[in-house]
Amino acid sequence: MADKVLTVCPYCGSGCQLHLLVDKGQVIGAEPAGGRTNEGTLCLKGHYGWDFLNDPQILTARLRKPLIRKNGVMEEVEWEEAIQYTAERLLAIKEKYGPDSIMGTGSARGPGNEANYVMQKFMRAVIGTNNIDHCARVCHGPSVAGLTYSLGDGAMSNSIPEIEHSDLVFVFGYNAPETHPIVARRIVAAKQRGAKIIVCDPRMTETARISDLWLPLKGGSNMALVNAFGHVLVHEELYNKRYVEAHTEGFAEYVDSIKKYTPEYAEGITGVKAADIRAAMREYAKAPTATILYGMGVCQFSQAVDVVKGLASLALLTGNLGKPNVGIGPVRGQNNVQGSCDMGALPNVYPGYQDVTDTTVRKKFEKAYGVELPRKKGYPLTEVPHLILKENKLKAYYIFGEDPVQSDPNAAELREALDKMEFIVVQDIFMNKTALHADVILPSTAWGEHDGVYSSADRGFQRIRKAVDPQGDVKPDWAIISEVATAMGYPMSYANTEEIWDEMRSLCPLFAGASYQKMEEQGGVQWPCPTEDHPGTPYLYKGNQFSTPSGKGRLFACEWRPPQEQPDATYPLVLSTVREVGHYSVRTMTGNCRALRQLADEPGFIQISPEDGADLNILDGEIVAISSRRGRIMARAQISDRVKQGATYMTYHWWVGACNELTADFLDPVSKTPELKYCAIRLERIADQAQAERDVHESYQRIRRQMNVQEAVLANKVTR
Numbered sequence: 001m002a003d004k005v006l007t008v009c010p011y012c013g014s015g016c017q018l019h020l021l022v023d024k025g026q027v028i029g030a031e032p033a034g035g036r037t038n039e040g041t042l043c044l045k046g047h048y049g050w051d052f053l054n055d056p057q058i059l060t061a062r063l064r065k066p067l068i069r070k071n072g073v074m075e076e077v078e079w080e081e082a083i084q085y086t087a088e089r090l091l092a093i094k095e096k097y098g099p100d101s102i103m104g105t106g107s108a109r110g111p112g113n114e115a116n117y118v119m120q121k122f123m124r125a126v127i128g129t130n131n132i133d134h135c136a137r138v139c140h141g142p143s144v145a146g147l148t149y150s151l152g153d154g155a156m157s158n159s160i161p162e163i164e165h166s167d168l169v170f171v172f173g174y175n176a177p178e179t180h181p182i183v184a185r186r187i188v189a190a191k192q193r194g195a196k197i198i199v200c201d202p203r204m205t206e207t208a209r210i211s212d213l214w215l216p217l218k219g220g221s222n223m224a225l226v227n228a229f230g231h232v233l234v235h236e237e238l239y240n241k242r243y244v245e246a247h248t249e250g251f252a253e254y255v256d257s258i259k260k261y262t263p264e265y266a267e268g269i270t271g272v273k274a275a276d277i278r279a280a281m282r283e284y285a286k287a288p289t290a291t292i293l294y295g296m297g298v299c300q301f302s303q304a305v306d307v308v309k310g311l312a313s314l315a316l317l318t319g320n321l322g323k324p325n326v327g328i329g330p331v332r333g334q335n336n337v338q339g340s341c342d343m344g345a346l347p348n349v350y351p352g353y354q355d356v357t358d359t360t361v362r363k364k365f366e367k368a369y370g371v372e373l374p375r376k377k378g379y380p381l382t383e384v385p386h387l388i389l390k391e392n393k394l395k396a397y398y399i400f401g402e403d404p405v406q407s408d409p410n411a412a413e414l415r416e417a418l419d420k421m422e423f424i425v426v427q428d429i430f431m432n433k434t435a436l437h438a439d440v441i442l443p444s445t446a447w448g449e450h451d452g453v454y455s456s457a458d459r460g461f462q463r464i465r466k467a468v469d470p471q472g473d474v475k476p477d478w479a480i481i482s483e484v485a486t487a488m489g490y491p492m493s494y495a496n497t498e499e500i501w502d503e504m505r506s507l508c509p510l511f512a513g514a515s516y517q518k519m520e521e522q523g524g525v526q527w528p529c530p531t532e533d534h535p536g537t538p539y540l541y542k543g544n545q546f547s548t549p550s551g552k553g554r555l556f557a558c559e560w561r562p563p564q565e566q567p568d569a570t571y572p573l574v575l576s577t578v579r580e581v582g583h584y585s586v587r588t589m590t591g592n593c594r595a596l597r598q599l600a601d602e603p604g605f606i607q608i609s610p611e612d613g614a615d616l617n618i619l620d621g622e623i624v625a626i627s628s629r630r631g632r633i634m635a636r637a638q639i640s641d642r643v644k645q646g647a648t649y650m651t652y653h654w655w656v657g658a659c660n661e662l663t664a665d666f667l668d669p670v671s672k673t674p675e676l677k678y679c680a681i682r683l684e685r686i687a688d689q690a691q692a693e694r695d696v697h698e699s700y701q702r703i704r705r706q707m708n709v710q711e712a713v714l715a716n717k718v719t720r
C-alpha cells in the first residue's frame with residue numbers, strides 16, 4: 001500500500017492541499033486533501049502534475065549533476081568545483097565592477113519561501129546589492145504597487161473560500177477556469193447560491209459564459225472602463241457616503257478625475273454599451289457583499305498600476321472592504337508568487353514588505369545579518385536587457401528557478417543581453433531555454449523532494465513536505481545558495497527549513513506568529529499573524545483600518561492611456577498572451593508529465609476569430625506563421641467565436657510557438673510590468689501544410705537536442 005504525504009500543489013496560487021502517493025520511493029499518484037482553499041477537490045494539474053518527479057524526459061531531462069561551461073561546452077563536475085567556481089567568479093565581478101553589477105532572481109515556483117528568503121539574504125548580505133527580483137515583475141507587480149498605495153497591502157484582502165459567500169462576484173480581466181480552476185469552482189458555487197456574476201473581458205471566457213452580465217471591452221481600454229464605473233457610482237449617488245467620509249481620502253480629486261468619463265464617453269473607447277456600464281455598477285453597488293477578482297487582464301498592460309488603484313477605489317466607494325465576503329482579490333498566478341514577494345525577493349523591500357530605504361528597518365536587518373546592507377533600491381527584472389545592452393551596467397546574473405527566455409517579453413533581445421553577460425548561473429531542476437546561456441548550472445531538488453512553506457494567493461502559509469528522495473546529485477536550493485555564500489566568505493549554515501523560517505519570522509512583524517507548529521495545528525496560517533497566540537487573518541482591514549500612512553483608503557482615478565504599440569497595415573492584429581488549464585508557466589514541469597502532455601502539444605495554438613480566419617483563408621488546426629516587429633514563429637490556428645475580430649490569443653508554454661518571440665517590452669512606469677496583453681502582429685497562411693508540420697517537428701527536435709534529450713528518447717525508441 002502506498003504511503004501518503006500531505007503537501008501543497010505546486011501549480012497555482014489556489015494553494016490546494018493534496019496527498020502524494022508514494023510506493024517504493026516513487027510517486028505513483030495524488031489524492032485531494034481537505035485544505036482550507038480546496039476542501040477535498042483538485043484540478044487536473046493537481047491530480048496528474050506529479051509525474052515530472054519520475055523524469056519521463058518528454059520535453060527534457062532532469063538535471064542530475066552540476067555543470068560548468070568549459071571551452072564552450074557544458075561539462076559535468078563535482079559540487080565542490082561548481083560551488084568554488086561560482087563563488088570565485090562572483091567575487092571577481094563584484095571586486096571589478098561593484099556589487100550592483102550583479103543581478104539575482106527569486107523563484108515563484110517549487111523552491112518555497114525559505115529558499116527565497118535565503119536568496120534575498122545572499123544578494124543583500126553577501127553580494128551587497130538590492131538587485132533581486134522575480135517573475136512577479138511580469139505578472140502581479142502592479143497589484144503589489146497599486147494595492148499598497150490604495151489599501152496598504154499588496155495582496156488579496158479576502159480569502160478564496162469567501163468568494164462563494166459573496167452576493168456579487170465582479171471579475172475583471174481574470175480567466176479563473178484556466179488559471180485557478182479551484183477558484184473558478186468558488187465562483188460557480190457563488191452563482192449556485194444566488195450570487196450575481198459580472199465579467200469584464202474581451203474574450204468570452206467560461207466565467208463570462210455563466211455570467212449575468214458580460215462586458216466585452218476592447219483590449220487596452222481598462223482605465224476608461226474603470227473610470228466610467230466610478231462615474232456611475234458617484235453621479236448616480238450609488239456610493240456609500242458615510243463610508244467614503246469616514247474611511248477614505250482623495251474623494252474631491254477622484255470626482256474631478258472621472259468627470260469626463262460618462263458611460264457614453266467610455267463606450268467610445270471601450271466598445272461597452274453605456275447601458276451595460278450603468279447596469280454593472282447598479283448591481284455592484286446594491287449587492288450586500290461584493291468581491292472583485294482580477295488577474296493578468298489588468299496587470300499586463302502599461303497602465304496596470306492605475307487600473308489596480310481604480311478597481312480598489314470601486315471597493316472603497318461602496319464600502320466593500322473590512323468585513324467577510326467582500327474585498328479585492330488579485331489572484332496570484334504561480335503557486336508561490338505571493339510567497340516570493342512575502343520573502344522580499346523584490347528590489348525595494350526586505351522580507352515582510354519592509355522598505356529597503358527605511359533606515360530603522362535597514363539597521364534591524366544589518367544587525368541580524370552582521371554586515372552593512374545596500375541603501376538604494378535594486379533593479380527590476382524587466383529592465384535587465386536595457387541595463388545590459390544600453391547601459392552596460394550588469395555583468396553577472398544568478399537566475400534561480402526561472403526561465404526568462406521563455407517567460408519574459410521580446411525573447412530575442414533578452415537572448416542578446418544574456419550573451420553579453422560575463423557570467424550566468426542557472427539553478428533549476430530542468431534544462432530550459434535560459435540555461436542554454438549559462439556558465440554554471442546548479443541542479444536542485446524539486447517540489448516533492450524537499451520541505452518548506454508556500455504562500456497561497458490569499459496570504460496563506462502552508463507546509464510542503466518531502467515525499468521522495470531526489471534522483472541524481474542534487475541539493476535543496478537553500479543549501480546550494482548557503483554553500484555559495486560560505487565559499488564567498490559569508491558563512492551560512494542552516495540545519496533545515498524551519499531554522500530559516502524562524503530567522504525570517506524574527507525579522508518580520510507581519511509573519512512573526514506563523515510558526516511551523518501553528519501551520520501543523522491549523523493546516524495553515526494567513527498573514528498578518530503578528531504573535532504566537534494570533535490565529536492569522538482571513539480578511540484584511542477589520543474595522544476599516546487600512547495599512548496606509550493615514551489609516552484611510554486612498555481613492556484614485558486618472559486619464560486613460562492607450563497601449564503602446566498599435567496595429568497598423570503591416571501588423572494589423574493584436575496579440576494577447578493567456579494561459580491554458582493543462583500547463584503551467586514555462587511548461588518544464590507539466591510538459592514532463594505523461595497525462596498532461598496528452599492535452600496539447602507543440603507548437604501550441606493561436607486563437608483567432610472566425611472573421612479573421614475567413615479573411616486570411618486559414619482553417620482551424622492549420623499551422624500558421626505569426627510575426628511581429630520582434631520575431632517570427634509558427635503555431636496552430638484555433639478558430640473560435642469567443643474571440644473578437646482583430647484580436648488573437650496565445651499561451652506562453654510552447655517552445656516552437658513561443659509567443660514571447662513576438663511580445664513587446666513596453667513597461668508600466670511604476671511597476672515595470674510589461675504589456676504582455678497587447679502587441680501588434682501579422683498572421684500568414686502557409687500553403688504547404690505538410691512541410692509546415694515537418695518544420696514544426698524539426699524545430700521541436702532541434703530544441704530538445706539542445707536540451708540534451710537522448711537520441712533514443714527523441715526517436716521514441718525508449719519509453720520511460
Ligand code: SF4
Pocket residue numbers: 009010011012013014015016038041042043044045046047180181182183
Ligand atoms: S487549482 Fe491550482 S493549486 Fe489547485 S490543484 Fe489546480 S493547479 Fe493545483
